[in-house]
Amino acid sequence: MQNNKRQVSGIAAGIILMIGASQAFAVTTLKLSHNQNRAHAVHQAMTQFANEVKEKTNGEIRIRIYSDSQLGNQRESIELMQNGALDIAKSNAAELEAFSPAYSIFNLPYLFRDKEHYQQVIDSDIGKEILASSQNMGFIGLTYYDAGARSFYAKKPIRTPEDLKGLKIRVQPSPTAIALVKGLKGNPTPLAYGELYTALQQGVVDAAENNITSFTLSRHNEVTKFFSLDEHAMIPDVLLISNKSLNKLTTEQQEIVKKAALNSSNYMIQLWEQSEKEERAKAEKHGVEFIVVDKTLFQGAVSPMYDNIAKTQPELFEMVNRVRKIE
Numbered sequence: 001m002q003n004n005k006r007q008v009s010g011i012a013a014g015i016i017l018m019i020g021a022s023q024a025f026a027v028t029t030l031k032l033s034h035n036q037n038r039a040h041a042v043h044q045a046m047t048q049f050a051n052e053v054k055e056k057t058n059g060e061i062r063i064r065i066y067s068d069s070q071l072g073n074q075r076e077s078i079e080l081m082q083n084g085a086l087d088i089a090k091s092n093a094a095e096l097e098a099f100s101p102a103y104s105i106f107n108l109p110y111l112f113r114d115k116e117h118y119q120q121v122i123d124s125d126i127g128k129e130i131l132a133s134s135q136n137m138g139f140i141g142l143t144y145y146d147a148g149a150r151s152f153y154a155k156k157p158i159r160t161p162e163d164l165k166g167l168k169i170r171v172q173p174s175p176t177a178i179a180l181v182k183g184l185k186g187n188p189t190p191l192a193y194g195e196l197y198t199a200l201q202q203g204v205v206d207a208a209e210n211n212i213t214s215f216t217l218s219r220h221n222e223v224t225k226f227f228s229l230d231e232h233a234m235i236p237d238v239l240l241i242s243n244k245s246l247n248k249l250t251t252e253q254q255e256i257v258k259k260a261a262l263n264s265s266n267y268m269i270q271l272w273e274q275s276e277k278e279e280r281a282k283a284e285k286h287g288v289e290f291i292v293v294d295k296t297l298f299q300g301a302v303s304p305m306y307d308n309i310a311k312t313q314p315e316l317f318e319m320v321n322r323v324r325k326i327e
């Protein structure tokens, strides 16, 4: 009898210990998907994000990063998040326009006066409103990642807007990007990023537009040798988390995740400048010509877009004016 009691209390103590231990080591793993390769600065910034979250939560939250569109392209990743099959995705403000129209502000050409103005908008209430704007789609933005300025690159030199006429130009799946290329009399061809190398190589498209880092790291410099520095847009990448995944974390863990995202975004600003310099040097070494253009010509050619927005999209135009007022 005595032995039995002892055995029972021993088992009970064991169970309590096991429960305690499993609580102490309860690990939540969050999957993060993105479409760049591991050498890209944004991958490094997100690695820092994952490391900080792991450290500050004492290992309770781990973020596993899947690069190179392993879990799908940007659109598919957002859809996976909406279906509860993915927790975090890095996308781009252009891609996000289809999910939340507020993101179109970043896709408008020459809206930001310079990098400083762009950064002020990112840090302003407008930047925060846009990150929150997709809540009813099942996810929110945690932070922005600097992605420099986007310019056209093609198989022939683009020196003036006239040179774009009639070219098949790959754009991101964004209505604003499509309108931009139409305004320049090119033929916009929306394609997922991962399909672009082959499309350029096989002549499905003649041109594309992106920042210098992504241009070389996706090896587009092998198949397009002229990069025009028209810098028509500064479109950030955006780190997204599904509402469901965020809500399953404690308040304290949510704060850690948000802070770490912001820290990684600041780290990205440092990484970006360096990465663009390095990638430009690499491209030049491989025979790419960087063309300095008169940006005012491009700016003039796309300015009717703003008259059109004023007439047809009053809400967006109001936001344009708010952005312009930021000093």
Ligand code: GCU
Binding pocket: 035, 074, 090, 091, 092, 147, 172, 192, 193, 209, 210, 211, 214, 237
């Ligand atoms: C940039 C951006 C990507 C995006 C790509 C594109 O490189 O960082 O998120 O997918 O442009 O043009 O599709």
